[in-house]
Every structure is written in structure tokens, then in C-alpha cells.
Amino acid sequence: MSERILSVLVEDKPGVLARVASTISRRGFNINSLAVGPTNIQGRSKMTIVTELESVEQVKKQLNKLINVIKIVELDPENTIESEVLLLKVSINKDTQTSVIEKASLSGAKSVDVGSDYAVFEMTGASKDLDKLENLLKPFGIIEMIRGGRIAIQTKL
Amino acid sequence: MSEEKLSGAELVVRSLEYMNISTIFGLPGGAILPAYDPLYDSPIRHILARHEQGSGHMAEGYAQATGELGVVIATSGPGATNLITPLTNALMDSTPLLAITGQVASEAIGNDAFQEAYTVGLTMAATKHNYLITNAEEIPQILLEARHIATTGRPGPVLVDIPKDILNQKVEWIEPKLVDLPGYKPTLEPNPKMINQAADLIKKAEKPILYVGGGIIHSKANEELFELATKFQIPVVTTLMGRGAFPDGNELCFEMPGMHGNYTATTSIQKSDLLIAIGVRFDDRVTANPKFFAQNAKVIHADIDPAEIGKIREPEVPIVGDAKSVITGLIERLEGSDLKTTDWINELNQMKKDYPLSYIQEEKGPLKVPFVLEELQKLSDEDAIVVSGVGQHQMWISQHWNFTQPNTWLNSGGLGTMGYSLPAAIGAQAAYPDRQILALDGDGCFQMTCQELITASTENIPIKIVVFNNGNHGMVRQWQKIFYKNRFSASELTHHTPDYVALAESMGATGLRMIEKSDVKKVFEKMLEINDKPVLVECIVDPEDMVFPMVPAGGSNDVVILNEDDLKKL
Structure with missing residues (x-):
């Protein structure tokens, strides 16, 4: 099954997230990633939903039936810019400190807080690059990691 | 000069009057009590049910009989939860319903207050849409929107939940306006290109069947359907929700297909080369196992709800639109064509004679x-x-x-x-x-x-x-x-x-x-x-009687069990 990215423009009303999520889960589909945030238009939010489906046609139609859903676009991965934010807290000690910071910064992560026994990194980028950072730092002991969910935008007009 | 202030409860009653609602069904209780007080002076007839489920079905019966909005009113907590069955029922059968429920006071919401239930959450999947009102000024506007959503497009139930403090809040009446709902624009007029394609298929068909349902009744398209069927001699089958959309007794009417449909209706679909499906949703009680359903037929599927099209069966011609406009369009495009369906109609009428619905009522035996x-x-x-x-x-x-x-x-x-x-x-x-x-x-x-x-x-x-x-x-x-x-x-x-x-x-x-x-x-x-x-x-009546014909759930409509002896086929 292939990954599908739905970009859903919604009215910024209470309960809209629950309606969208329950419409998808009612059909037994898993959501791999979901990110919600405001848009440049007052009163409109955008949800980026990543799911694995044979066909999204029926889900799109069901979502379109929701009164608060305005527009749904399935993004073509070929013409899509994706981004995700990550915060990662990893264990360090005197011996590993330099190597951890070096590895992280070479991967494109920024150190935002460094203590004597931990470091926090922030990284924004494609999800697969965030995966790489996670794998790279795993041997040092990841204490906590949070990812913000994937957001995506079409490159063409 | 500022208008006299009204309570939220008065706004509810005044809004119902404004929408020309003459009859409502309900049962009072703590959280909705403020609304029952102005109702006492209103010309609206309130019918007091003995259980909220009953009040909900009453509103549905009112709506199904008239084709207009049914209104039900209930209190918070158990009042609202007892409405879930009628709401879901109305959602499944596309019945226009407005449910108004009382809710505990805003500041108590989420605190497990007495008779509190999360009504909006509980009814999210049981309604076409629902609202929680947070300011009494919104009441007239939201009730008008709720009616609009309930009665247009594919009709359905809409619930409006109003906390008790909002019912008591004093505000001014603001004339409601039907504003644009950016995410709700039902497609009523079909795409003419699709109507043309459909008409082309119909002209070529030798064994067409009009497979029609509740959508005809919601759209008040029965006269148009009659014209389409009789003018071009196309046989009709009517689903359970579509009974009465085309008159029984007409020589083109073969009545209900499906699990307990008559043999001819069920078989006509199996033998058909073109299904003209209008206002139907290929329900499992009609199709049995969809893999074996109408295998020889091309399908034209017209419905006002795009999510129904291709849900069960991928049609050759999908049409999104109101049944009345779709049928009117088809009649226009078919004008002057002469469908050669006489043999097909004769075949079905012979089948009807060979496989009638039957029962034996003995003179002294138990009633059938x-x-x-x-x-x-x-x-x-x-x-x-x-x-x-x-x-x-x-x-x-x-x-x-x-x-x-x-x-x-x-x-x-x-x-x-x-x-x-x-x-x-x-x-x-x-x-x-x-x-x-x-x-x-x-x-x-x-x-x-x-x-x-x-x-x-x-x-x-x-x-x-x-x-x-x-x-x-x-x-x-x-x-x-x-x-x-x-x-x-x-x-x-x-x-x-x-x-x-x-x-x-x-x-x-x-x-x-x-x-x-x-x-x-x-x-x-x-x-x-x-x-x-x-x-x-x-x-x-006789407890031993069984309903036949029968196609067991998940079976093929090619194998119709006609009577008890036939059960050996299983």
C-alpha cells in the first residue's frame, strides 16, 4: 500500500478535528501523521493527513460531506514539498558530548539546549531526514522525541 | 431604538415560529426547562411523548409523511442519549430532522454534572451535522442553518445542543440570514455531459431497468419518473425506501428487489443489460453479494450524495445531482427515441406470472x-x-x-x-x-x-x-x-x-x-x-410462517429461495 497525502482545508470551528479523525477511523484506516494549523485566510485551518490506502476516493468523498470541510486535495508526491519539525532529547556525557553535537549538526539539526548530561536538538526537514537523525542518535540513548506531524504544499500553482 | 431583550429560550421558540414550524415532539427535563416556558404561550403544538426515542420517531414519521422538517426537543443527558436511535435512523433513511437538546450550564460542561452527557460528541456520527451554542445571540442563525442543512442536499438529522445558562441569557433578536456555508454546497444540477452519456447508453439498451429508491421521494420526482418510464417503456423496480415512488399495478412496475423482494424484480436486475439507478445506494439488502450483482449490466448511477457513487459498484456513468433534474434531463435527451423494450417487458411479465408471490389462507387455519x-x-x-x-x-x-x-x-x-x-x-x-x-x-x-x-x-x-x-x-x-x-x-x-x-x-x-x-x-x-x-x-398469526422469496445474506441474487422446499438449495 502506498502513502497518500491529503491536504484538507477546514473551517476553524470547534470539533472539526474530531469530525475529520472519526470519519477516517470509522472506515478502519490508520492515520500515519496529522498536522493542523492556521492558514493565511482568517477562520480557515489546513490539515495535512498522511495515510496508507489503496484508494482515497471514498474517504475524500466522506470527508467532503462534513459541513466544516471546505476543500480536499490529494497531493502528488512528485510535486510536493514536505516538512516536519522534530525535538529530540538525548543523553550525553563528557566522552560523547562532542561526537553527539557533531553528528547532529552535520545532519542539519540545531542544538537548542545542552546540559551536563543531556542535549536537546531541533530539526526541520523532510521526514526521512528526521528518521536519519533519530537512527544516528539512537545509540547514545534518546530520552524523549516529539515530531510535529508532516505538512506539505504543492510546488505548482 | 433598541429592541426588547429576549432570553435564549424565547429565541428558540421564536425561531421555530419564524421557520413556520407548527408541530414539535418532545419531553421536558431540567436543562431544557427554560425552553418549555415560552412554549407554553406559543401556537406551536407540542406533543408530549412518553420516551425520547418515541418523540424522535414521531418527528421522523412527521417528516417522512410530509417531506418536511420534523422537530424534536429533549433535555440533556438521558434525554439526549435516548435520541441517538432516532437520529441514526434518520441519518440512514435521509430524513430531515432537527433535534434541540438542553445541556448543563456552560461552566458545568465536562464536570460530570447531573444529567450531563457529551451530546455533540455522542451524536457526531449519528447526525449530518451538530452544534453546541455558546452565545444566545447565535440561536436564530444556527437554528436556520440547521434547518437548511437538514432539508437540502441529501436530507438528514441535525442536532443543536444549548446549555441552560444560554437558554436564560438575555439578548436581542438578530434576524437570521441564510449565509453561505463554505463547506456545504450540494450539487443539484447534473453535468449535461453525463446526462448525454447516460441517454446514449439508454438508447442502446435492450434490457434496461430503472432501479429507484428513496431519493425519488425526497426529490418529489415521482411524476418525472412516471413520464420517463412510461414514455420510453422502461421497467421499474422500487427499493424498500422507494415503494410508492412508482405506482404498483402499473404494467412497468415490478416492485421490490432484494433479500425478500419478489423473484421478478430481483431477477430482472440480474438479466438486465443497463441499470439506471436513481436515488439508491446499492444497499446489501438489494445487492446481496455485490460481486454477483447485475453482472451483465452497465450502470448509470445518479445520486445527490457523491459519496454514494462508486461506494459499492463503480458505474459506467456517474451522475451527481437531484433526482428530479436528472430525470428531467434524461427525458429531454431521450425525446424522440424509440426504445425496443417490448420483448424485455413481455419476458418480465411472463416471469411475474410464472413466479408469483403466493400464500395459502386456509378457511379454518391460522391467519396469514x-x-x-x-x-x-x-x-x-x-x-x-x-x-x-x-x-x-x-x-x-x-x-x-x-x-x-x-x-x-x-x-x-x-x-x-x-x-x-x-x-x-x-x-x-x-x-x-x-x-x-x-x-x-x-x-x-x-x-x-x-x-x-x-x-x-x-x-x-x-x-x-x-x-x-x-x-x-x-x-x-x-x-x-x-x-x-x-x-x-x-x-x-x-x-x-x-x-x-x-x-x-x-x-x-x-x-x-x-x-x-x-x-x-x-x-x-x-x-x-x-x-x-x-x-x-x-x-x-401463525408463528411458523416464513417470508419468501429469500436470498440469504451474502448470497447471490441468481439463487432465489422461493419457498420452504427450495431451502435445500442452500
């Missing part, structure tokens, strides 16, 4: 439901409204009653809600005080909502109820006979308790009973004479 129904129809008015429960009796009514007009057949098709008949009949009678409203129910169904008989008596609603008493959950028993080796686990009720005649009398209705063939005519004559109060006829 089909016989009783046919006798009742002979005595009742042409425009009588028949309201059914769910199960064997429902299937027999659909098979044996001649429906000639839309909105004369009310039943719970999608959800299959036992207990629907009696309260829905009350709703229909509230809309049409002078028409014959016949609640034809099973004993199992009747026992689920029979307290509403008191509502009918006290509100002077003279419905006519027939309880087909076979002492069993008949359809369950039928399945246990066929699929569970006659092990009648928890399906036996008893013929004797309650005493239905005494029960009716105790609830302020007239109670009558029929046992033998010779009783039928005279008891029904007596029943139909009583118009000043409800009347209940207990009709004792």
Missing part, C-alpha cells in the same frame, strides 16, 4: 399476514399511510401492499429499528389529522415503544394499529429455522402476555382482536369506523 394485509387494503383509503415496524411483517407489507403514491409508506429501512411503527404513525397523524394512518406492527416491535399508545390517546391522535402477534421475534425465528437448526434461542415471546386488548383499553385506546378468517373483515370495518381515539387490533 399477507391475507390480512390484502383484506385491510380493500377496506382502507387510497391515500392511507402505512407505517411499519421491522421484520417479517415489514417485508410482507412491502410485498403485498399496493403503494400507488409517494410518502404513503413509512418504515425504518436502513437502520432496521424495531419500535419505529407506533411513534412514527403518531407523527404522521399529527401532520395529517384526517387521513387514515395505519401502524402495522409485529408483537416484538410493538413491545419496544408501546407506551406511546398513551401519547396517541391523550393527544387525540386516532391512529389504527394492527399488531401481528405470532408470539415470537418472527424474523429471528425464521433465521434460526434456516441457519441454526431450529434452536430457538431467545426468540420466543408468548402469544398471551400481554393481553393486547386489555393493554390498549388501559391506555385509552379501543382494543379488538382477530383470530380467524371470518373475523378479518368485520374487525377491520369496526377499526376503520373509530376516528375519535386510537384503536388497536391484535391479529393472531
Whole structure:
């Protein structure tokens, strides 16, 4: 099954997230990633939903039936810019400190807080690059990691 | 000059009046009490149900009979949770419903307050849309929006939840305006290109079938359908929700297909080369296993709800639009064409002769439901409204009653809600005080909502109820006979308790009973004479009877079980 990215423009009303999520889960589909945030238009939010489906046609139609859903676009991965934010807290000690910071910064992560026994990194980028950072730092002991969910935008007009 | 301030509760009542609502159904309680006070002075008729489920079905019956919005009002907590069945029922059968529920005060929401339930969350999947009002000023606007959503596009239930403090909040009346809902724009006019493609397929078809359902009735497209079918000689089958959309008795009408449909209707689809599906959703009770459904047919599927198209069967021609516009478009595009369907119609009529619906009513034997129904129809008015429960009796009514007009057949098709008949009949009678409203129910169904008989008596609603008493959950028993080796686990009720005649009398209705063939005519004559109060006829019928034809769930419509002997085919 292939990954599908739905970009859903919604009215910024209470309960809209629950309606969208329950419409998808009612059909037994898993959501791999979901990110919600405001848009440049007052009163409109955008949800980026990543799911694995044979066909999204029926889900799109069901979502379109929701009164608060305005527009749904399935993004073509070929013409899509994706981004995700990550915060990662990893264990360090005197011996590993330099190597951890070096590895992280070479991967494109920024150190935002460094203590004597931990470091926090922030990284924004494609999800697969965030995966790489996670794998790279795993041997040092990841204490906590949070990812913000994937957001995506079409490159063409 | 500023207008006089009104409470949220007064705004609710004034909004209902503003929308010309004349009758509502409900039951008061703590959180909704503020709204009941101004209702006391309002010309709106409030019918007090004995259970919120009953009030919901009453509103549905009102809506199904009139094609207009039904309104129900209930309190918070259990009042709202008791509405979930009628809301879901209305969602499945696309019935326009507005439910107004009281909620605990805003500051108590989420604190597990007395009679608190998360109504908006609980009814999210049971409604087309729902609202929680947070400011009394919004009340007129939201109620108007709610009506708009409930009654347009594919109709359905909308719930508006109002906290008690909002009902007591004093604000000014702001004239509601139907603003643009950016995410809700039903497509009514079909794409002409699709109509052309459909017309081209129809012109070439040799064995077309119009497969039509509830969408025709919602769209009030029965006259257009009649023109399309008769002008171009296309046979018609009507689904359970579409009974009455095309008149039974017409030579082109082959009535209901599907699990308990007649052989010809079910088989006509299997033999067809073109299904013209309008206002239907390829329900499993029609298609059986969709893999084997209409394998030789191309499909034109027109529906107002785009999510229905391609859900079960991918059509060759998808059409999104209102049934009336779709059919009008098809008639225009077909003008002047001469479909060669005479052989096809003859073939179906021969089939109808070879495989009739049949039953044997013995002179001294137990009463058979089909016989009783046919006798009742002979005595009742042409425009009588028949309201059914769910199960064997429902299937027999659909098979044996001649429906000639839309909105004369009310039943719970999608959800299959036992207990629907009696309260829905009350709703229909509230809309049409002078028409014959016949609640034809099973004993199992009747026992689920029979307290509403008191509502009918006290509100002077003279419905006519027939309880087909076979002492069993008949359809369950039928399945246990066929699929569970006659092990009648928890399906036996008893013929004797309650005493239905005494029960009716105790609830302020007239109670009558029929046992033998010779009783039928005279008891029904007596029943139909009583118009000043409800009347209940207990009709004792044979528990061994089974509904045929039958296509078992998940089977193929090519294998229709015609009678008990045929069960060996399974």
C-alpha cells in the first residue's frame, strides 16, 4: 500500500478535528501523521493527513460531506514539498558530548539546549531526514522525541 | 431604538415560529426547562411523548409523511442519549430532522454534572451535522442553518445542543440570514455531459431497468419518473425506501428487489443489460453479494450524495445531482427515441406470472399476514399511510401492499429499528389529522415503544394499529429455522402476555382482536369506523410462517429461495 497525502482545508470551528479523525477511523484506516494549523485566510485551518490506502476516493468523498470541510486535495508526491519539525532529547556525557553535537549538526539539526548530561536538538526537514537523525542518535540513548506531524504544499500553482 | 431583550429560550421558540414550524415532539427535563416556558404561550403544538426515542420517531414519521422538517426537543443527558436511535435512523433513511437538546450550564460542561452527557460528541456520527451554542445571540442563525442543512442536499438529522445558562441569557433578536456555508454546497444540477452519456447508453439498451429508491421521494420526482418510464417503456423496480415512488399495478412496475423482494424484480436486475439507478445506494439488502450483482449490466448511477457513487459498484456513468433534474434531463435527451423494450417487458411479465408471490389462507387455519394485509387494503383509503415496524411483517407489507403514491409508506429501512411503527404513525397523524394512518406492527416491535399508545390517546391522535402477534421475534425465528437448526434461542415471546386488548383499553385506546378468517373483515370495518381515539387490533398469526422469496445474506441474487422446499438449495 502506498502513502497518500491529503491536504484538507477546514473551517476553524470547534470539533472539526474530531469530525475529520472519526470519519477516517470509522472506515478502519490508520492515520500515519496529522498536522493542523492556521492558514493565511482568517477562520480557515489546513490539515495535512498522511495515510496508507489503496484508494482515497471514498474517504475524500466522506470527508467532503462534513459541513466544516471546505476543500480536499490529494497531493502528488512528485510535486510536493514536505516538512516536519522534530525535538529530540538525548543523553550525553563528557566522552560523547562532542561526537553527539557533531553528528547532529552535520545532519542539519540545531542544538537548542545542552546540559551536563543531556542535549536537546531541533530539526526541520523532510521526514526521512528526521528518521536519519533519530537512527544516528539512537545509540547514545534518546530520552524523549516529539515530531510535529508532516505538512506539505504543492510546488505548482 | 433598541429592541426588547429576549432570553435564549424565547429565541428558540421564536425561531421555530419564524421557520413556520407548527408541530414539535418532545419531553421536558431540567436543562431544557427554560425552553418549555415560552412554549407554553406559543401556537406551536407540542406533543408530549412518553420516551425520547418515541418523540424522535414521531418527528421522523412527521417528516417522512410530509417531506418536511420534523422537530424534536429533549433535555440533556438521558434525554439526549435516548435520541441517538432516532437520529441514526434518520441519518440512514435521509430524513430531515432537527433535534434541540438542553445541556448543563456552560461552566458545568465536562464536570460530570447531573444529567450531563457529551451530546455533540455522542451524536457526531449519528447526525449530518451538530452544534453546541455558546452565545444566545447565535440561536436564530444556527437554528436556520440547521434547518437548511437538514432539508437540502441529501436530507438528514441535525442536532443543536444549548446549555441552560444560554437558554436564560438575555439578548436581542438578530434576524437570521441564510449565509453561505463554505463547506456545504450540494450539487443539484447534473453535468449535461453525463446526462448525454447516460441517454446514449439508454438508447442502446435492450434490457434496461430503472432501479429507484428513496431519493425519488425526497426529490418529489415521482411524476418525472412516471413520464420517463412510461414514455420510453422502461421497467421499474422500487427499493424498500422507494415503494410508492412508482405506482404498483402499473404494467412497468415490478416492485421490490432484494433479500425478500419478489423473484421478478430481483431477477430482472440480474438479466438486465443497463441499470439506471436513481436515488439508491446499492444497499446489501438489494445487492446481496455485490460481486454477483447485475453482472451483465452497465450502470448509470445518479445520486445527490457523491459519496454514494462508486461506494459499492463503480458505474459506467456517474451522475451527481437531484433526482428530479436528472430525470428531467434524461427525458429531454431521450425525446424522440424509440426504445425496443417490448420483448424485455413481455419476458418480465411472463416471469411475474410464472413466479408469483403466493400464500395459502386456509378457511379454518391460522391467519396469514399477507391475507390480512390484502383484506385491510380493500377496506382502507387510497391515500392511507402505512407505517411499519421491522421484520417479517415489514417485508410482507412491502410485498403485498399496493403503494400507488409517494410518502404513503413509512418504515425504518436502513437502520432496521424495531419500535419505529407506533411513534412514527403518531407523527404522521399529527401532520395529517384526517387521513387514515395505519401502524402495522409485529408483537416484538410493538413491545419496544408501546407506551406511546398513551401519547396517541391523550393527544387525540386516532391512529389504527394492527399488531401481528405470532408470539415470537418472527424474523429471528425464521433465521434460526434456516441457519441454526431450529434452536430457538431467545426468540420466543408468548402469544398471551400481554393481553393486547386489555393493554390498549388501559391506555385509552379501543382494543379488538382477530383470530380467524371470518373475523378479518368485520374487525377491520369496526377499526376503520373509530376516528375519535386510537384503536388497536391484535391479529393472531401463525408463528411458523416464513417470508419468501429469500436470498440469504451474502448470497447471490441468481439463487432465489422461493419457498420452504427450495431451502435445500442452500
